[in-house]
Amino acid sequence: MRELTYAQAINEALRLLLETDDRVMLIGQGVTSPWYVGTTTAGLIERFGNRRVIDPPVSENGITGVAIGAALAGSRSILVFPRMDFMYLAMDQIANHAANWHAMFGGEYCVPLTIWGIINRGGEQAAQHSQALQAIFAHIPGLKVVMPSNGYDAKGLLISSVRDGNPVVFIDDRWLYNLRCVVPEGLYQVPIGKGAVLREGKDVSVITSSYTVHEVLKAADECRGKGISVEVVDLRTIKPLDSELILGSVRKTGRVVIVDGGWKAFGVSGEIAARIAETPLIRELKAPICRLSLPDAPAPASTALEDVYYPRKEQIAATIQRLLEA
Amino acid sequence: MDVSAETLIKLYVTMQRIRLFEERVADLVSKGEITTPCHLYTGQEAVATGICASLRNDDYVFSTHRSHGHYIAKGGDLRKLMAEIYCKSTGCSKGRGGSMHITSAEKGLPGSSAIVAGTIPIAVGAALRLSAVGGDGVSVAFFGDGAVCEGAFYEALNFASLKKLPVIFVCENNLFSTHMPVEDSLANPIIYKIAEAFKLPSCRIDGNDVLKVYKTGQAAIERARKRKGPSFIECMTYRWRGHVGPNYDVDKGIRTQKELDRWMAKDPIKALEKMLIAKRFLTNGEASKIVTGIEREIDGAVAFAKKSPYPPSDEMEIIRYLFR
Missing domain, CATH: 3.40.50.920 (Rossmann fold)
Structure with missing residues (x-):
């Protein structure tokens, strides 16, 4: 059985999603940076181009709005926050807009948006680069929150999040990135809501x-x-x-x-x-x-x-x- | 550019539909029939009308708390709008949004937000998708002068300009953000100059001149359709009613009767009507016939809203809407 690191499993999920669904778009700070998102986005921009893999300026709230708007217009948006502490800057778009949109407009629209936030604790990074904010997002009606513990679940849950059709907050911990486990090739889903x-x-x-x-x-x-x-x-x-x-x-x-x-x-x-x-x-x-x-x-x-x-x-x-x- | 008589009449009818609808809502709020907070568009009709006249159903419009005018100008159904304002299950948002949160998937209005500047980046995102799929669809963000104080405004303008997205920013400068005059909220109240700093083609126009709005809007929309990038239009206008509700806010000391009178004398509908009659595109008789027809349509919308049921109140029904 093939083993991958957690980071490789995420990378494979992203590649397969982009490959098999042309609605999928990855946007977020550092997707082309050599250090921000670890190795999770390696090779994606070369393969899929800068219209589907977008490294935007540091405008967290604005870019979250952009990802929501693209989702409303037909994209399957994956929005990444390489340090989830910066998600606080985007709280208006996440909580007031993405989370409320479906219910507030009577179910007329869905917001297929995966908000991928990474916990960066450890390494003496201190209070603004270490936070684990799952409770904050789980408190908000209209958001789902997933937190995989291994590469198999990470790949399956990321695919489920993108296919879900609603805003899903997908939370990674950087301490997981080098852990190895058996990860099947191809697309598969791990169901949201099941431990x-x-x-x-x-x-x-x-x-x-x-x-x-x-x-x-x-x-x-x-x-x-x-x-x-x-x-x-x-x-x-x-x-x-x-x-x-x-x-x-x-x-x-x-x-x-x-x-x-x-x-x-x-x-x-x-x-x-x-x-x-x-x-x-x-x-x-x-x-x-x-x-x-x-x-x-x-x-x-x-x-x-x-x-x-x-x-x-x-x-x-x-x-x-x-x-x-x- | 000559505008045809047919288009001019269409602009006139749309402005009257907005005006008469809003004035009816004001009346119903005063009578206590409507309780959802209504931010009325009376006085600003030329902006939504002039811009939306060049849009198609597959173009997107994103709106604000002052949303009725955009919905009507984009071709929305008056019955569904009135039912939403009555918070009934037949409303465009099924009674879950109220006056500030209206939508029409069929007419290309994904929604309106009560958070100031909230929909500006969202409109940019829709434009990002439109630019990715090809075609010539465009996205329009309507917002007020108050939104220019929000960070989301700057982030959205920068990204749209950076990526040359097919979006038109339409600032309805009605001189007040809630109670605060624009000079008290912006260090530089010449808003289009701020947009220029982002290398956007920008202009300030008389937002009560529907023909001017129409022509400026059409040029900006064409530019976006040809994928030449975004534009910024600052429309100078004025809301007749208060920030929210049917009052005029003169008694509260927010503005003077003299200022209000001066702007009411610049009524965009009266101005166009005068021009249409002078050009013999319209007679007084035809004008009153148009008004009577719209009033009848609004009567129908009110009757529909009143007899419609409230949304079902059981918990399962509420949860079903959360995760489809």
């Missing part, structure tokens, strides 16, 4: 997504050595959330740890906790719901501080063990 159980277990469910999945898998290995059987649930899609999968797993294990790469306050982990607490399942839990996420503070620069800011496998494993002892 996956990556590892079955019976003592505790750990619900997570994106890069954090890999820290959780390592923590699960560590726990196994101590006789704890961990079930790992990869959300893959943040919105619509696969509640059924989450509740099924928690019903089985009776314990849950939610590990999110975003902030805790008013975020994704809180939403998942609430989904569980809203059902009778809450009375059957053997331990309180436990959340691990980023502290309520802007990302620091210093590596010394980054090391404690992001949840790592040691912290996750210790949390799981404490929960089992409770």
Whole structure:
């Protein structure tokens, strides 16, 4: 079976989408830059030209409007933000326009727009180059939010996002870009709204997504050595959330740890906790719901501080063990 | 360029349709029949009419909170517009948009935004798509002088000019952004000069002279159809009614009765009517017949809106609209 890096899987998805659907257009800062988007857009401009692969000026809000307008006029727009922190500049077009358009005009138009945002945390990049904003976008009605954890899902979810016909926020973590996995050739879809159980277990469910999945898998290995059987649930899609999968797993294990790469306050982990607490399942839990996420503070620069800011496998494993002892 | 009698009459009829529709809405708002916030177009009819007269159904128009005039000028159905203003399920946006969010897929009006300058980059994006698919379709962004204070305006102008996109920027300078006179909001209130800085062919014209708007618009649209790039037209005009609703805002101290009277004396419809009669293209009798016919059509639109049902209120129906 053929293995690709995560970045190569994205690159292949983009190439196949551009190749097979002439409505597809890729626009965003740095698609022709040697460093901005990693290797994900390599070779695309040479192959498809500067009318379908467009490197625009730094005008995030304006260019998001452009991508929406092109989508309304028949494009399948893929709009990339190489650092998703800059999506804040485009909030008006994303939240007021793309998200509302379909409902606000009575369903007359759809906005087939994939907004691809990349989390750049680590490397002492500090508070404006590190943010994971999934909760912000998941809060807005009219947007879907996906967050793959591996190249197979990234390729399949990117294809699903572009074919969806509605605005989808597709979030990558740069820490995933060099990870390898088996990726089939050709076009295939991973359904939006469906999570996956990556590892079955019976003592505790750990619900997570994106890069954090890999820290959780390592923590699960560590726990196994101590006789704890961990079930790992990869959300893959943040919105619509696969509640059924989450509740099924928690019903089985009776314990849950939610590990999110975003902030805790008013975020994704809180939403998942609430989904569980809203059902009778809450009375059957053997331990309180436990959340691990980023502290309520802007990302620091210093590596010394980054090391404690992001949840790592040691912290996750210790949390799981404490929960089992409770 | 000589404009045919037929075209002149068409411009006259469109302006009257907008005027009479808006004045009826003003009346219905005053009576409490209509509650959605209505930003009326009365006084500005020549702008939408003059520009849209050279557009086809497959050309795009993007509008603002003051949207009724653009919808009517683009050929939209008065019944669906009135029903939307009544927020009924038969409205053009099925009662989900109200006065500020109207649409017509069939007539090429993908939507109107209440966020100032919001649709300017979107119009540029539609032009990007049009330029990619070939053909000679164009996109038009209508916006007010207030939009010139927003960042989206500058980003959109720069990108359109950079990529030479088939888009026409039509600034309706009605001298006020909500309550604020244009001199208090723009360091340089000569707006077309700002557009010139982006290397756009730009001009300022009398936006109450429908013939001037028509000719200027036609030249800009032709230029876009020939893929020679975007243009910018600043139309000097004036809204008779207040920023929102049927009042005149004179009592609130925003403007003087004298200023309002001066602009009402420059009524674009009266001016064209006078010219048509002088040229014997139209008689007084024919003019009043046109008005009566439009009034009857508006009566029909109001009756249709009133008897239409409200949108279904169950939650499933609301969710269905979110993700088709």
